[in-house]
Amino acid sequence: MGKGNAVVGQSGGPTSVINSSLAGIVEGCREVADIDRLLGMRWGIEGFMADQLVDLSAQSQATIDALRHTPSSILGSSRHKLQDADLPAILAQLQRHDIRTIFMIGGNDTMDTIHRLTDYAADAGYELRGVGVPKTVDNDLFATDHTPGYPSAARYTALSVQQSGRLARDMQKVDQYTIYQSIGRDSGWLAAAGALAKRCEEDAPHLVYLPERAFDRDRFLADVAAVHARVGYVSIVCGEGIRYADGTPVSASRTTDRFSNVEFGAMGGASVGMRLHSMISEEFGWRGEFQVTESLPMCAIDRAVDTDLSEAHACGREAARLAGTGASGVMVTIERESNDPYRSILGTAPLSEVAVRAKPMPDEMINDAGNFPTEAFFDYLRPLVGDLPTYAALRLDGTGS
Template sequence: MEADGLLVVHGGGPTAVINASLYGAVDEALNTPGVGRVLGALGGVGGITDGNLVDFGQVSRDKLDLLPFSPSSAIGTSRKPLEDEDYRELAHALDRQGIRWLLCTGGNGTMDTCGKIWRACHEGGVPIDVVGIPKTMDNDIAVTDHAPGFASAARYMAATTSAICCDVRGLPIHIVIVEAMGRNAGWVSASSCFADESGTGGPDLIYLPERAFDERAFLDDAQRLIDEKGSGVVVVSEGLHAADGTPVAPPLMTVGRATYFGDVSAHLAKLVISELGYKARSEKPGLIGRASIAWQSPVDREEAIGCGREATRAVLEGDSGKMVGIERLSNEPYESRLIRIPIEQVMLDERTMPDEYINERGNGVTDAFRRWCRPLLGPELPRFASFV
């Protein structure tokens, strides 16, 4: 079989713009002479070994144009753990199927997979070029200023928190704990600070996994809210842990890098009730926080499309073993450019919130974070009326 195919594979959890990156990559490839087939692996890397592929050349333009506005992963994804031998088999499976160019879209784990497939091809003499497309709502990929997927999750988190703050303001009888996704990085939790754009207040406290969580200090903060306001909204990360590394709420299950966290928000709400004798409730947006198209950031969508296009250009130029990244040029006005980063610089290298973005008490964010994050969210959030 002639090696003229370009293949896109997705890994890890979906985001609100992973399909936008897919659209950019596919559209660029379909319009580039010399690319024979433009394919997608269905269900992640398993689609490669099983030969379960979709040919985008046979998909209608109307359907392709829906991709930037479709949630989840249109070609599926996976978190399948791989061993050394698996990478060599993947390289040969790609070769057998006539794949000349491979694009891997995902987060830290997928970039590790991307780099190992690239090495397996290079060291095994398999003529396949490989490039990574960043994707993660957690925003924890190294080197790049931010990753596609984060801004939409941040916009969702800010908007959802604004509605909760408005509700609590109307009926100030309890402490509400809102839990956000983010294993070791608190970027999404931190973005809840923009709930104050609604005009009815923002979260009173924000706790991030970058700082050790002290239950006594939390209870003191909660008591202050009760004494001063009679209510409060607290945003926490699912990955909160004590100084010794012990999770605030023990994980329900851990499989490889995938952790099924316990309900931190429910644990802390129960703590307020039992220790302070005050009403409390928990809210956990969960998967909707990464899948919501209704709160998709237009900045995120356009950057995701751009990353897909740039990845296709890079791989077709033979600039293999790279990941497309975003370099910020200015905040006001917001301006960025796409760069190509050696994949080995980002493989499983986790990027967390820097100290200058977290306040001194570790229960909120700084103006520096707000300046960095705000341009990514897109238009201001809707404003709400309140007379209380």
């Protein structure tokens, strides 16, 4: 392949470290001999079709350095679902700008976009390399130990539940229960992270409900009553995507997005946290509160994990290196070599596999009751998140000593 330009886009929801991956791609492309310029898609593939591009090669090194610690998606994102009718227009744009390499940072749908574009270009006789960089706080991408962005979002969740759990414990004479709702449409990786800081039975959370297990209202209320009787208050974490056994979302929403994914808590349905809140209030007559962070774990750079930032950057650089070797149709993956000390290497997975498969939490990471993660999950997560704070505990035996 002769010299040409490259383009990179960010797609879907952001993470705290997605811009670090972008910085890695920018720096890596400088070392690839057959890439002249690196262009950035404004607003993802949707903006690319509208010829909204920025010259990343012209940015100062200070700007690229700052990207490594800048939250959200600096290029602007999109959730446009690629249609077959879009492909000719995209190919025309690729030809217009002499783009021979495309990088996309995103999740399953994004990997599917690259896969379809490179296949279409090949059928049209146009040489195009495509390399994906993983990104999602949901951590449900197939073939990678974890996704850049997940460790930081998991830390955000663990700290939030730990600190709001202290509030719930100390305010139990006012509010007998609290519900923390986590994002995570089809997998419970992020919701489960809320239990990482728990040290004893009294600590929050007491119950964790995940999309991998069918939700049962009667069993849920029995769990709540049992915890309240033992501890005096109830702290609950739930994933936004929990469903009943028949597949109906607990949020009862019937609204879907452009990818046919249910819009949890959208018009036509309350959030799942509100649903659970109502169930408890109606059953027991208790006062309680719910907390819905929505997209905040996606952009909290103040809680970003250093290892996550470094791995995200390394994935970007590796994507550029792979393109320089002629690789195409692959996504960069993270492979864990050791837990203690934590050590990882980078690998690849075919886009054709990543695009059509997901990675739910495995059975051994969820307890038999389906209402709490197991030690196997905590062993997996601790090296990614790092140390969490330990707070004061008073002696309550009345001795004062």
